[in-house]
Amino acid sequence: MTLWRLIAKEIAHRKLSFALGLLSVAAAIGCLVGSLALLKHHDARTGTILALKEAETRVRMADLEDDMRKAMLKLGFNLVILPKSQDLGEWHAQDYGETYMPEEYADRLAQSGIVTVRHLLPSLQQKIVWPEQNMSIILIGTRGEVPNIHKDPKKPLVQPVLPGTIVLGHALCHCLGLSEGDSTTLLGQEFFVAACHPERGTKDDITAWISLPEAQALLGKEGLINAILAIECICAPGVAPTVRSDIMAVLPDTQVIERESQVLARAEARHKVAQEARAALEEERRNRAELRDERERLASVLVPAVMGASALWIALLALGNVRERRSEIALLRALGLGSRHVLAMFVARSALMGLVGGSVGLGAGLLAGRQLAISTDKAAGSGGSLVPLAPGLILLALLMAPLLAALASWAPALWAALQDPAEILREE
Amino acid sequence: MLRVEEVSRTFAGPDGPVEALKNVTLSVERGQVVSVRGPSGCGKTTLLLVCGGLLRPGRGRVLVGSQDVYAMSPERRARLRAESIGFVFQQFHLVPYLTVVENVLAPSLAGASLRRGAREHAAELANSLGLERRRRHLPSELSMGERQRTALARALFCSPSLLLADEPTGNLDDESGQVVLDQLAEFAEEGGAVLLVSHDQRAACRADRTLAMRDGMIESL
Numbered sequence: 001m002t003l004w005r006l007i008a009k010e011i012a013h014r015k016l017s018f019a020l021g022l023l024s025v026a027a028a029i030g031c032l033v034g035s036l037a038l039l040k041h042h043d044a045r046t047g048t049i050l051a052l053k054e055a056e057t058r059v060r061m062a063d064l065e066d067d068m069r070k071a072m073l074k075l076g077f078n079l080v081i082l083p084k085s086q087d088l089g090e091w092h093a094q095d096y097g098e099t100y101m102p103e104e105y106a107d108r109l110a111q112s113g114i115v116t117v118r119h120l121l122p123s124l125q126q127k128i129v130w131p132e133q134n135m136s137i138i139l140i141g142t143r144g145e146v147p148n149i150h151k152d153p154k155k156p157l158v159q160p161v162l163p164g165t166i167v168l169g170h171a172l173c174h175c176l177g178l179s180e181g182d183s184t185t186l187l188g189q190e191f192f193v194a195a196c197h198p199e200r201g202t203k204d205d206i207t208a209w210i211s212l213p214e215a216q217a218l219l220g221k222e223g224l225i226n227a228i229l230a231i232e233c234i235c236a237p238g239v240a241p242t243v244r245s246d247i248m249a250v251l252p253d254t255q256v257i258e259r260e261s262q263v264l265a266r267a268e269a270r271h272k273v274a275q276e277a278r279a280a281l282e283e284e285r286r287n288r289a290e291l292r293d294e295r296e297r298l299a300s301v302l303v304p305a306v307m308g309a310s311a312l313w314i315a316l317l318a319l320g321n322v323r324e325r326r327s328e329i330a331l332l333r334a335l336g337l338g339s340r341h342v343l344a345m346f347v348a349r350s351a352l353m354g355l356v357g358g359s360v361g362l363g364a365g366l367l368a369g370r371q372l373a374i375s376t377d378k379a380a381g382s383g384g385s386l387v388p389l390a391p392g393l394i395l396l397a398l399l400m401a402p403l404l405a406a407l408a409s410w411a412p413a414l415w416a417a418l419q420d421p422a423e424i425l426r427e428e
Numbered sequence: 429m430l431r432v433e434e435v436s437r438t439f440a441g442p443d444g445p446v447e448a449l450k451n452v453t454l455s456v457e458r459g460q461v462v463s464v465r466g467p468s469g470c471g472k473t474t475l476l477l478v479c480g481g482l483l484r485p486g487r488g489r490v491l492v493g494s495q496d497v498y499a500m501s502p503e504r505r506a507r508l509r510a511e512s513i514g515f516v517f518q519q520f521h522l523v524p525y526l527t528v529v530e531n532v533l534a535p536s537l538a539g540a541s542l543r544r545g546a547r548e549h550a551a552e553l554a555n556s557l558g559l560e561r562r563r564r565h566l567p568s569e570l571s572m573g574e575r576q577r578t579a580l581a582r583a584l585f586c587s588p589s590l591l592l593a594d595e596p597t598g599n600l601d602d603e604s605g606q607v608v609l610d611q612l613a614e615f616a617e618e619g620g621a622v623l624l625v626s627h628d629q630r631a632a633c634r635a636d637r638t639l640a641m642r643d644g645m646i647e648s649l
Contacts, residue, residue, distance in 0.1 A: 001533040001546075006526075013525030331521040334482060335582075336510025336538030338503055422483035425517065425594075426473055 003341065007349050014321070018353060021317045021405070025357025026364060028303075028310035029401045033365025034372070035299035036397075037389055041373040042295060046288040053284055057277040064270045079117065079243070081105075081228040084253045091257075095203060096125040096138070100224040103212070105251050109228065112250040116243045121229040124215045130208075132185045133176055138207040139186075141215020163211045166191035170198055171205040186210070187218045311408035318350060318409035322416040326424050333421035346413035351402040358401020362394060429621035430456040430479060430590055435488030437474055437644075448474040449485065450644040458589070461613060461622040463635030464646075471644040472625035476592050479623060480513055481505045492590055510538035514583030516608075518595035520575045522567040522582075528554055528574075529563045532581045553581040557611065573604025580611055591615055591622045597631060609634045 011018045082088075086097040106122035124141040144160025161167055166186065168178060173196035178184055182193045191210060199205060216222045244256045322329070329342055366389070437449040448471045456462045466472055477483035479490055481497045490497045492512060497505060522531050532550035554563050557577040567575055576596060583591055593612060597605035605628065613634055616622050624631055625641075632638045640647040 001530060001536045003537060006523075006537060009525050009530070327519075327521055328523055331517075331523070332534070332537065333506075334480065334509065334515050334521075335535045336506045336508075338506045338538075341538070422477045425477060425482070425521075 003345055003348065007345060007352065010325075011349065011352070014324075017317055017321060018349075021314050021350070021353045022357040022360065024310040024313040025354050025401050025405055026361035028307045028404065029358045029361030029397055030365035030368060031306040031361075032303050032400070033362050033389070033393075033397050034369040035295075035303055035365075036393055037366055037369030038372055039292065039295060039299065040389060041369065042288075042292050045373075046285075046292070049288065050281070050285060053281050057281055060277060061274055064273060078259050079230040080257045080259060081109075081230065081247060081251065081254050082257065083226070084255050086226075086255065088255075088257070094127065096127065097226045100124075100221060100226050101254065103216075103223050103225045105254070106225070106228050109247065109250050114246050114250060116246050117230045119229075119231040122212065122225045123227050123229060124212060124219065124221055124225045125227060126219055128187075128219075130186060132187075135172075135175070136206070137172060138203055139215060139219070140207055140209050141212040141219075142209055143212035161194065161209045161211050163214055164190075164192060165194035165210070167195045167197065167209040168193060169205040169207045170196065170200065172208060173197075189214070189218060307404065311404060314350060314353070314405050314408035315412060318346060318412035319415075321349075322346065322412045322419075325416070326419060329416055329419050330421035330424035333419075334425065339417040342419075343413050343417035346409060346416050347406050350405040350409035350413070354402035354405030355398070357405065358398050361401065362397050365397075429458050429460075429493065430454075430623060431491040432475075432479060433489050433491070435475075435478055435485040435490065437471075437478060437483065437485045447644050449478065452488070452644070452646050454639060454646060456590070456621040456623050458619050458621050459616055460637065461616045461624060461635045463632045463638045464623070464625040464641050465627055465632055465638060466625075466641035467627065470641045472641055473594055474644075475641070476594050476623065476625050479590075480515060480592050481509055506538065510535060511586060512589050514586065514588035514591045516576070516579050516583045516591065516593040516596045518598040520567070520579045520599075522575055522578055524567055527564045527566060528559055528570070528578050528581075531567065531578050532585050534582055535586045550581070550585060553584055554578070557581050558607070571604075572599050573601065573607065576600055576604065576608055577611075580608060584611075584615065589620060591620055593622065593624045593626075595626050595628070596624065597626065597628045602630075605630060 082091060082097055083099045083101040086099045091097045103122055106120050109117065110120050121142060121144070126139055128137060128139050129135070130137050142161060166184065168176075173179060173193070176184070178193050178196065180193055180196055183190055184193060185191070186208065197204060210218075212225070216224060243258075247254065247256050332342065332345075333339070432452055432454045435449055435452045436447065438445045438447050440446075452471075452475060454462070454464075464472055464475065474483065478485050479492075481490070481492075481500075484498050489499075492508060495508065497508065500508065523534060526534065529547065529550050532553055533546060536546050551563060554560065557580060559574060559577055559581070562570060562574055562578075567578070570578065576599070580596070583593075591612065596608050596612070600608065609631060612622050612624065616636075624635060626632070
């Protein structure tokens with residue numbers, strides 16, 4: 001006969017009392033595990049929801065950025081960098097300046113590491129009378145875009161004009177009867193017509209483009225330009241106001257004119273949408289966190305309350321068990337069992353109750369947590385599946401149950417151990 | 429085997445201290461059955477509990493063999509009970525959820541007779557007391573006589589040298605009482621010592637020596 005066999009036989013004899021204690025442990029552990037499972041599921045669900053929303057926002061932002069880039073490219077160059085001494089009144093009146101700056105400014109800007117400006121196009125522009133044709137035209141010398149050396153090469157907005165060739169606006173081709181492949185003379189130099197632009201309805205129709213070095217030579221402005229055209233890169237919020245200061249930091253004796261306010265308006269709209277998307281994401285994050293806090297608060301009240309009630313119930317059952325078994329305690333002591341054996345017998349009984357009850361509670365808690373998760377997910381319009389608990393938590397619950405039961409029954413077990421067998425035997 | 433030397437024991441009562449034992453001195457040798465007779469409340473059960481190491485006397489000493497029972501630590505005293513002393517109670521004190529054989533085996537919980545074949549030994553004891561058909565029965569399914577025989581088998585399980593019996597025939601009919609008294613006598617014949625407290629005349633007749641007890645005192649030796 002061993003103590004465990006005695007305990008097993010006693011449990012079999014007093015099934016109801018044991019079952020009542022077991023149920024209370026199961027309720028406590030079920031409540032704990034269910035709460036943990038639900039919170040874990042909530043965290044996982046929050047992660048999924050936020051990841052989905054973040055991915056949606058990223059796609060939306062990428063679309064907006066792409067849209068913005070296309071819009072800006074369509075709008076063409078929106079920045080003009082002029083020499084600082086250029087009179088803006090005169091520039092607006094003529095659409096070109098009569099003050100000049102070194103051509104190497106474009107290279108300096110390209111090599112400066114500036115990120116807010118791209119597609120740099122140095123140009124020399126002047127209104128002249130085409131002496132061979134006796135007509136006023138705008139002559140633009142351009143060498144093509146200067147690449148930003150620290151950025152990926154972009155497809156140029158404007159193709160360079162090759163030396164010895166000329167590109168003409170619609171009105172010039174039409175009036176002079178010129179077409180692609182013809183040759184013509186400008187300021188005493190012969191050029192092949194590389195392209196005739198279709199009618200644009202702007203000053204481009206009376207403009208002739210030649211290579212920058214040739215324009216500089218013809219106009220007697222070697223190494224000089226009077227404007228750098230560029231595109232303001234509005235890739236990130238808050239960049240626009242810094243463009244001017246960025247350029248001025250590299251080229252202090254220049255001034256910058258922003259030509260296309262539409263771009264800014266679009267950029268602002270994009271930033272607003274981006275901010276709203278981020279705010280929505282934050283709102284969702286906050287709502288989920290609040291919901292979690294609410295559930296955690298409920299669990300932090302419910303779990304200790306159920307555990308306390310369970311412990312009290314186990315203590316009462318253990319007390320009843322001790323009272324019922326006083327005669328047995330006295331006999332066992334008379335047979336030579338020490339008080340430690342008696343203590344161990346009652347504590348072990350409760351620990352066994354805790355272990356079995358904890359296992360039942362664990363299963364029930366996981367099942368209840370799963371059902372709750374499914375029902376809340378269904379209410380939220382998504383399929384439910386419970387996130388499995390970490391093995392450590394399961395082990396903790398299984399260890400906690402016998403510990404809870406053993407602690408709850410400690411006082412009655414101690415009382416049993418301290419019973420005076422002589423007193424009981426004399427009474428009977 | 430058992431020596432009780434000038435033992436006194438006082439209990440607190442509602443009207444002041446009650447002297448349950450007053451200067452009691454007695455001895456029981458191996459092979460002897462000593463009977464203590466007296467009216468209810470004279471201190472017989474208290475004497476038995478003191479002799480069994482369950483109730484410390486206020487004064488005097490108790491020797492089992494050569495060992496002073498109350499000079500020992502509680503653990504050693506418990507071991508002494510497990511190994512050398514058997515108890516038989518009027519109320520049997522059988523564990524209600526254990527079968528006859530399991531009840532007989534109960535002393536092995538304290539470490540007594542943990543040797544192999546303990547169960548067989550318990551079964552043999554039950555058989556020898558006429559319980560062979562009841563070995564798997566619960567106490568509630570037994571007659572009073574069978575219960576007391578089960579309790580006696582349990583007391584004999586660890587082959588004690590001293591048997592303390594408190595009114596062992598008190599709840600039994602004549603026939604069953606006789607069986608129990610025969611067993612006690614047989615135990616003494618085999619070298620054991622028996623201290624029997626009872627007011628049953630039959631018990632006194634089977635004893636080698638009978639002591640009278642009144643108001644906590646042994647009146648005649």
